[in-house]
Amino acid sequence: MTSADAAVLDDPVGESLRGQHADLARRLGRAATYLPDVATFSAVSPAADSAAWADLARLLGPGGFADMFSCPVAPPPDWEPVFVLEGRQMIWPGDRPGQAGTDGVVELGSADVPEMLDLAARTQPGPFWPRTHELGTYLGIRTDGRLVAMAGERLRPPGWSEISAVCTAPEARGQGHAARLVSAVAARVLARNERPFLHVAETNTAAIALYERLGFESRRHVTFRGFRTP
Secondary structure, three states, X not given: OXXXXXXXXXXXXXXXXXXXXXXXXXXXXXXXXXXXXXXXXXXXXOOOOHHHHHHHHHHHOOOOEEEOXXXXXOOOOXXXXXXXXXXXXXXXXXXXXXXXXXXXXXXXXXXXXHHHHHHHHHHOOXXXXXXXXXXXXXXXXXXXXXXXXXXXXOOOOOOEEEEEEEEEOHHHOOOOHHHHHHHHHHHHHHHOOOEEEEEXXXXXXXXXHHHHHHOOEEEEEEEEEEEEOO
């Protein structure tokens, strides 16, 4: 892997909306965002000027929420800050399969969305909406028929696939579910000749330690930001 190969990870939302997720995008001028109920992530051109931000404001509407993910450029001062979260971007540098077993891992689909939404609401792994599962493959683990853990694919810049929504119900933690699911998703990504990557909050030291044990390496620090349009 060269530095050029990983350069698309500097703008994973924009690269996904222009490529793999173009059919899930709304666009206006030099701005783009995901369809409602898929994701709230938005993107502007890398050299965004006032016109690009105006395009995004019109696309989202007055008081619209713009989750700018790790966009390094700031919107105009009349955009209201909503949140700031420090995190890191981690990548899988090699081509070996995951080390954890995949016993009990099942593929999730549209019929599982109510349970997926419930699990995400209880565990708060990050934004998860009724159509988020359309971004990629989602896998889960069930206990007595009930969904207790899941993970899946979210952003899809060229040559890469982001592992996201990694979560386990409180009553099912400590059983290695997250490791099995992340390994299973990573194996599927690698089988397509793509590379896995992910994002994690800096305060989530337990998750960082897990990802490092599985073979992920930190690529760069990121700051996640959200705003409301004027």
